[in-house]
Each structure stands twice: as structure tokens, then as C-alpha cells.
Amino acid sequence: MATTAVSVERKNYINAEYGIRSWLFTTDHKRIALLYLVSITAFFFIGGFFALLIRLELLTPAGDLLTADMYNKAFSMHGQIMVFFFLIPSIPAVLGNFLIPMMVGAKDLAFPRINLLSWYIYIAAGCLYILCIASGGVDTGWTFYTPYSSQFSNTRVVEAALAIFTAGFSSILTGLNFVVTVHRMRAPGMTWSRLPLFVWSHYATSIIMLLGTPIIAITLVLVALERALNLGIFDPTRGGDPVLFQHLFWFYSHPAVYIMILPSMAVVSEIVPCFSRKRIFGYNFVAMSSIAIAAIGFLVWAHHMFVAGISVYSALVFSFLSFLVAVPSAIKVFNWTATMYKGSVSFSTPMLYAIGFIGLFTMGGLTGVFLATLGIDVHVHDTYFVIAHFHYVMVGGAVLGFLGGMHFWWPKITGRMYPESWGRLAAIIVFIGFNLTFFPQFILGYLGMPRRYWDYSHMPEWQGLNVLSTAGASILAVGYLLPMVYLAWSLRYGKPAPDNPWQATGLEWRTPSPPPTFNFDEIPVVTWEAYEYDNMPLPEEVTLER
Amino acid sequence: MSDSHAVGATPLAIEHEDRPELRHHFADVEQQRNAASLGMWWFLGTEIMFFGGMFCGYLVYRRIYFPEFAVASKSLDLFVGTFNTIVLICSSLTVAQAVRAAQLGNRKLQVRMLLLTLLFGLSFLGIKTYEWGQKYKEHHIPTFDYNVIGGEGDLVKGHEHLLGIDKVKKDPVKLRQREAEIQRHTKIFYSLYFALTGMHAIHMIVGVGIFIVITWMAHKGRFTPEYHTPLEIAGLYWHFVDIVWIYLFPLLYLIDRKPGS
Numbered sequence: 001m002a003t004t005a006v007s008v009e010r011k012n013y014i015n016a017e018y019g020i021r022s023w024l025f026t027t028d029h030k031r032i033a034l035l036y037l038v039s040i041t042a043f044f045f046i047g048g049f050f051a052l053l054i055r056l057e058l059l060t061p062a063g064d065l066l067t068a069d070m071y072n073k074a075f076s077m078h079g080q081i082m083v084f085f086f087l088i089p090s091i092p093a094v095l096g097n098f099l100i101p102m103m104v105g106a107k108d109l110a111f112p113r114i115n116l117l118s119w120y121i122y123i124a125a126g127c128l129y130i131l132c133i134a135s136g137g138v139d140t141g142w143t144f145y146t147p148y149s150s151q152f153s154n155t156r157v158v159e160a161a162l163a164i165f166t167a168g169f170s171s172i173l174t175g176l177n178f179v180v181t182v183h184r185m186r187a188p189g190m191t192w193s194r195l196p197l198f199v200w201s202h203y204a205t206s207i208i209m210l211l212g213t214p215i216i217a218i219t220l221v222l223v224a225l226e227r228a229l230n231l232g233i234f235d236p237t238r239g240g241d242p243v244l245f246q247h248l249f250w251f252y253s254h255p256a257v258y259i260m261i262l263p264s265m266a267v268v269s270e271i272v273p274c275f276s277r278k279r280i281f282g283y284n285f286v287a288m289s290s291i292a293i294a295a296i297g298f299l300v301w302a303h304h305m306f307v308a309g310i311s312v313y314s315a316l317v318f319s320f321l322s323f324l325v326a327v328p329s330a331i332k333v334f335n336w337t338a339t340m341y342k343g344s345v346s347f348s349t350p351m352l353y354a355i356g357f358i359g360l361f362t363m364g365g366l367t368g369v370f371l372a373t374l375g376i377d378v379h380v381h382d383t384y385f386v387i388a389h390f391h392y393v394m395v396g397g398a399v400l401g402f403l404g405g406m407h408f409w410w411p412k413i414t415g416r417m418y419p420e421s422w423g424r425l426a427a428i429i430v431f432i433g434f435n436l437t438f439f440p441q442f443i444l445g446y447l448g449m450p451r452r453y454w455d456y457s458h459m460p461e462w463q464g465l466n467v468l469s470t471a472g473a474s475i476l477a478v479g480y481l482l483p484m485v486y487l488a489w490s491l492r493y494g495k496p497a498p499d500n501p502w503q504a505t506g507l508e509w510r511t512p513s514p515p516p517t518f519n520f521d522e523i524p525v526v527t528w529e530a531y532e533y534d535n536m537p538l539p540e541e542v543t544l545e546r
Numbered sequence: 547m548s549d550s551h552a553v554g555a556t557p558l559a560i561e562h563e564d565r566p567e568l569r570h571h572f573a574d575v576e577q578q579r580n581a582a583s584l585g586m587w588w589f590l591g592t593e594i595m596f597f598g599g600m601f602c603g604y605l606v607y608r609r610i611y612f613p614e615f616a617v618a619s620k621s622l623d624l625f626v627g628t629f630n631t632i633v634l635i636c637s638s639l640t641v642a643q644a645v646r647a648a649q650l651g652n653r654k655l656q657v658r659m660l661l662l663t664l665l666f667g668l669s670f671l672g673i674k675t676y677e678w679g680q681k682y683k684e685h686h687i688p689t690f691d692y693n694v695i696g697g698e699g700d701l702v703k704g705h706e707h708l709l710g711i712d713k714v715k716k717d718p719v720k721l722r723q724r725e726a727e728i729q730r731h732t733k734i735f736y737s738l739y740f741a742l743t744g745m746h747a748i749h750m751i752v753g754v755g756i757f758i759v760i761t762w763m764a765h766k767g768r769f770t771p772e773y774h775t776p777l778e779i780a781g782l783y784w785h786f787v788d789i790v791w792i793y794l795f796p797l798l799y800l801i802d803r804k805p806g807s
Binding site for chain 2: 176221222232251518
């Protein structure tokens with residue numbers, strides 16, 4: 001990128017080397033983070049395109065824009081791309097990759113070459129998936145439920161399963177790198193209780209990646225084998241058990257929800273104290289609640305299967321455990337709000353995203369408690385209520401966290417400030433567009449509109465809410481495109497960023513923006529707790545207001 | 547707080563200059579070794595989960611279709627399986643000896659032990675291939691002309707009572723139904739058998755590949771008593787793949803070989 005406007009000619013990770021080879025063969029965690037940023041953004045737009053098709057189809061009750069088969073493929077590929085190729089790698093592979101070594105005071109992740117390898121594996125998986133789309137796509141839903149996926153679907157199931165299998169290894173390697181880095185690469189004096197909460201949350205995320213992902217890998221291999229070799233592992237007509245598939249699938253895919261949300265919580269835990277100018281409230285509780293979410297998250301999977309014929313007793317236990325996982329999530333929300341209480345809150349762009357996150361995640365989380373309740377779950381199972389619930393968590397939670405984090409660390413990553421007023425405008429547009437898209441879906445689901453239906457002409461009274469939802473989606477799209485434009489603009493025309501524009505604590509702010517290749521000129525010795533905002537000066541107004 | 551920083555190349559610690567194996571981002575060799583071994587341990591944790599999914603499926607189906615699984619399990623060649631287990635345990639011993647030799651700085655012994663390891667590993671794979679070949683001849687490989695009733699790979703004979711054949715022998719319709727069930731359910735056993743042993747064999751092949759590189763490095767004298775992390779880490783992997791087999795062997799070959807009939 002251009003560095004003409006930077007007056008000081010200092011070497012940083014961006015201008016250290018030039019040329020395509022210096023990017024494709026880099027082992028610098030910061031450059032790999034940028035490689036990931038470009039690739040996940042591409043997949044975000046492919047997934048978004050399928051979302052657009054879905055919303056356009058549902059604008060009218062009749063199935064008129066797409067054929068039924070096309071519609072099945074659209075929602076399947078929307079889900080698979082967004083989950084496996086955008087949300088799971090999003091914050092960990094971009095912000096986590098960029099920041100964790102700096103936050104713990106290391107020169108790089110523990111295994112830089114494995115880090116690069118993980119990106120190549122991701123790209124290989126992505127190419128395989130694009131091949132799958134190009135050769136006709138897949139229509140199993142993102143869940144690959146058997147026996148439909150293994151016996152009946154005549155779409156590209158094997159290709160999609162292999163792509164997701166491969167992408168899994170990229171996330172395993174990222175998680176492995178993070179865990180080892182946090183354990184072994186901390187700077188002198190950086191004790192566990194001084195780690196930023198961003199690191200704690202990513203540590204919890206990595207544990208889920210490591211212990212959960214292999215299960216989906218082997219499950220998808222078995223589905224692909226069953227399909228390709230005509231085995232009978234999950235097919236009931238040959239003695240197989242389709243419910244076993246669901247158990248194995250959700251054993252990973254429920255914890256995967258926490259892979260998507262914990263990193264966003266990580267971002268919010270950094271933004272909220274910084275823009276409240278206060279130490280985080282209850283550091284230990286916030287840190288430990290991340291670990292608790294990861295641990296309890298492994299024990300709740302069967303709440304996706306209450307209507308799949310599992311025993312009532314096990315359903316009761318899983319219902320109880322699912323209530324339990326709400327506790328650590330609630331601890332986090334209470335601690336963030338308590339941090340803001342009596343703080344000097346400034347509503348800059350990252351803070352707007354963080355506050356939006358807290359509100360939307362709370363709604364997503366609470367409706368999750370509804371769904372964990374056996375009776376209500378039977379009523380709204382497989383309806384738009386579920387769709388709205390998990391979009392509140394995955395878009396309202398995970399994507400808002402990602403956008404907030406991108407704005408917060410943009411000056412550090414690129415060395416440029418983004419235009420603040422545009423940033424705030426986009427944050428508000430995203431918030432409004434999001435709610436307009438997904439709130440009507442709660443009502444639709446409660447009224448009984450099933451998910452994955454292409455045609456609702458038997459219930460034309462659902463059209464009003466669907467029109468609202470589609471209108472909201474177009475506003476949301478504007479909210480996503482705006483940051484693309486002004487962030488790209490800021491690369492060339494943005495004001496050069498100071499080393500610490502927000503006067504934030506954290507080691508990543510004690511190094512130049514953008515940082516040098518090895519992050520620190522000398523490895524810091526840490527003698528202070530995280531979030532000592534009492535000792536920090538207020539940020540200069542100039543950096544807050546463009 | 548945002549103090550400015552001197553700009554320039556990171557000063558390398560003195561230790562980096564006389565330790566070529568020390569990578570730039572580690573403070574010392576100790577840290578590098580700890581990171582590598584922790585990384586391998588966590589990776590092995592993911593491997594446990596990977597095999598765990600199949601183990602779980604195997605145990606679930608074994609419970610549902612116990613008679614068929616017991617009979618199919620009996621069809622595996624116990625002698626060959628046991629022999630292979632011994633071969634694999636020997637290979638773990640030689641790996642441990644190679645690490646010991648590296649600690650003592652004995653290069654010759656190191657290379658010899660590593661070559662023995664490769665020999666044992668390849669023998670295991672060879673014997674496994676032979677075993678799979680036998681299964682092919684018996685028509686026990688799903689999708690390859692699979693058949694367990696009558697013919698070469700007959701499983702019913704001698705187990706009519708356990709499989710519930712003698713109860714329905716009088717009724718040809720029920721008999722045919724039961725036989726079809728036995729075909730289906732034993733097929734699940736063999737599907738899982740080939741998935742488990744196949745996945746294990748893939749891990750063995752990867753292990754042999756790794757150990758060819760390690761043997762070459764040992765031959766070149768790369769490992770010293772102070773530094774032999776790659777050998778140690780590769781050894782961890784090898785032992786792990788052995789341990790998977792140590793669980794597979796009883797699950798597939800041993801338990802309930804003589805079900806009360």
C-alpha cells in the first residue's frame with residue numbers, strides 16, 4: 001500500500017518487503033492476518049450474495065424468483081460459506097492472528113510456518129468449495145443431515161464435505177498456534193492474570209477449535225464415504241442411525257457457535273474499558289467466564305435434537321445444561337455494563353459497535369434460553385424464530401464484534417485513521433438494518449413460518465413481515481459496503497495514525513503504527529495489570545473527531 | 547504512555563548466533579523446545595477427538611447390533627492381529643531407544659534404531675495389507691461384492707443360535723429377512739473396521755514419511771544431546787499412533803470373541 005503521506009520513513013511490516021512473493025511466502029503473523037482478511041472478505045460477499053437471493057425470493061409469497069432446488073442450494077451455501085469460511089476464521093484468523101503475539105509481548109506466533117500453512121489450507125478448502133458451487137452446488141442445508149445428504153441428495157455433497165473437512169484443519173492449526181503462544185511466548189512479567197481479556201477469550205476459542213473440529217472432520221468423512229462407497233453407517237434402511245450423525249455433527253457445531261461468538265466478546269472486552277476510560281469490572285470473572293463457556297459449551301449439543309427422538313430424560317438434562325451456559329454469558333454482559341457505569345463513555349465508532357453487540361447479543365442469548373426450554377422449543381423448532389435467534393448471535397454478535405474490532409485496530413494495522421463520522425454513520429446503519437431484517441423473523445417464527453420454505457403462498461399474511469425483513473437486509477448491505485469504501489479510502493487518504501490513537505492500554509499500542517516486522521524493538525517487561533485506565537491520559541480530540 | 551520507539555532491525559540475542567536451530571522469534575532453546583512439545587501434545591489431543599468420533603460410533607453400533615458385531619469380530623485373524631501388535635510395540639521401543647541414543651550423543655545407534663523403526667512400521671503396513679487382502683477374498687469388504695452368508699466368508703455357520711437363525715429356520719420368509727439383516731449389520735461392522743484401521747494406516751504412512759526425514763537428519767548428525775527436538779516430537783507422534791492401535795486391537799479383535807452361544 002502507499003506510504004507516500006507518511007513523513008517519517010520508518011520500516012514497518014508493510015514496507016519491509018515488496019512484491020507478491022513477499023506476501024505469499026511470508027511467515028509474519030501480521031501479513032498472514034491481512035491475507036486472511038482479504039480472503040474472508042471475499043467469502044463474506046459470496047455468502048452475502050446467497051443471502052440476497054434468499055431475501056429476494058421471500059419478498060413475495062409465491063416461489064417465483066428461484067426454483068425450489070435453487071432456493072435449497074441458496075440457503076445451504078449461504079450457511080456453509082458464512083459459518084465455515086467467514087465466521088469461524090473471521091476474528092481469530094484476522095484480529096487474533098495480528099494481535100495475540102503483540103498482546104502477549106512476542107515477536108510472532110509460536111509456529112509461524114504452520115500459521116502460513118493454515119492460510120494455504122484455508123485457500124485450498126475455499127477453492128474446493130468454489131469448485132463445488134461452480135459444478136452445481138449443494139442443497140443439504142448447512143447441517144448435512146443424513147440420510148438426505150448421504151443417500152438422496154443428487155448435488156455436490158462430497159465436494160462440499162471435503163471442502164469443510166479441509167477448512168477444519170486450517171482452524172485446528174490456528175487454534176494450536178494460539179494455545180501454544182499463550183502458554184509459551186508471554187513476555188517477562190506477562191502473567192496469566194495480566195493478559196488482556198482478548199487473549200483469554202481467544203484461548204478459550206482455541207480450545208474449542210482443537211477439541212471440536214476433529215469430530216466434524218471425521219463425521220463428514222464418514223458421510224462422504226457412505227455416499228461414495230454406498231456404506232450404511234448413517235442410513236436407517238441399512239441399519240445405520242441418523243440420530244448418531246446428529247449427535248456427532250452437533251458435538252462440534254454447537255461449540256462452533258462459541259468459536260464464532262467468543263472472539264467477538266474478546267473484542268468487546270477491549271473496546272468497552274477503552275472508551276469508558278475505566279478498568280474492566282470483574283477481570284477474573286470475565287476471563288473465567290470465557291473458559292466456562294468453552295467447557296459447558298461442549299455439554300449442550302443435544303438441545304438441537306429435542307424433536308429428533310432422543311429420550312425425554314436426556315432432553316431434560318441437556319435443557320438444564322443449556323440454561324447453565326447462559327450464566328457465564330450473562331456474567332460478561334453484566335460486567336461490560338458495569339464497566340460503562342460511571343465511566344467517561346465516548347461514543348466513537350468502535351464503541352457504537354460494542355454497545356450494539358451488547359444489546360443484540362443479549363437478545364440473541366435470551367431467545368436462546370427460550371429455545372433451551374423443552375416446551376417452547378417444540379413449538380418454534382425449525383421456524384424463523386430459530387433463524388432470528390442465531391442471526392442475533394452470529395450477525396448481531398459476531399459480525400458487529402468483527403466490524404468494531406476492525407475499526408478499533410485499523411489505525412494499528414494500517415497506520416491510518418478512518419473518517420470517524422462515516423464510521424459512526426455506518427455503525428448506526430448496520431444496527432438499524434440488522435434489527436429491521438431479523439426482528440420481524442422472531443414474529444414470523446412465532447406465527448409458525450418454517451425455515452427453509454421457498455413458497456408461503458398458503459399464508460399470504462406473512463408477506464408484510466417478510467417485506468420488512470428484505471428491506472432491512474438491503475439497509476444492512478449498505479451498512480456493510482460503507483466501511484469497505486471508507487476503509488479502503490483511508491488507506492491512501494486517511495490521516496497518519498499515532499502509535500496509540502485511543503490512549504488504550506495493551507502492549508500492541510506501545511509499538512509503532514503500523515508495527516515493525518518483529519513487533520517490538522525490544523521485548524517489553526510487564527509490571528502492570530491489564531486495563532490500567534486510571535493512569536492513562538485522555539485521547540486527543542483530534543484523533544476522535546476527523 | 548505511548549512512548550516513541552527507536553527504529554531499526556531487532557537486535558538478535560547473542561544466543562541466536564551460535565545456535566542455528568534457534569528460530570528468531572524464540573528467546574532461547576528451552577522456550578523453543580517447550581513450545582514444540584506443547585504443540586505436539588495439543589495436536590495429539592485433536593487426534594484423540596478425531597478417532598474418538600469413530601470409536602463412539604463403533605461402540606454405539608456394537609451395543610445395538612451385538613450378535614452381528616461379535617460374529618464379525620470373530621472373523622478377524624487373531625494371530626495376524628496379535629503379531630502386528632507386537633511389531634508395532636517393538637517399533638515404539640526402537641523410537642524410545644533412538645531418543646535415548648540422541649541424548650547420549652551416539653549417532654550410529656540413533657540411525658540404527660531409526661532404521662529399525664522404519665522396518666517395523668513398514669512391516670506393520672505390509673501385514674495390514676495382507677490382512678485386508680484376506681478380507682477381500684472373503685468378500686468382507688463393503689461395496690466389493692460383499693457377502694457374509696454362504697460362500698467363502700460365511701459368518702453364520704456355528705453361530706445360528708447367537709444370530710437368532712435357528713429360531714426362524716422353519717419360516718423361509720423370516721429367515722430371508724433375518725439373513726438380510728445380518729448382511730446389513732455386519733456391513734456396518736466392516737465399514738467401521740475399515741474406516742478405523744484405514745485411518746490408522748494413513749497415520750502410519752504419514753509417520754513413516756516423517757521418520758524417513760528424521761532418519762536422514764540423524765544420519766547427517768543434526769541431533770545432539772542438547773538439541774534433538776524434532777526427533778522427540780516425531781517420537782511423540784509415533785507413540786500416539788501406536789496407542790491408537792493398542793485401543794483398536796482389543797475393540798476390534800479381542801472383546802467377546804467367544805460370546806456365550
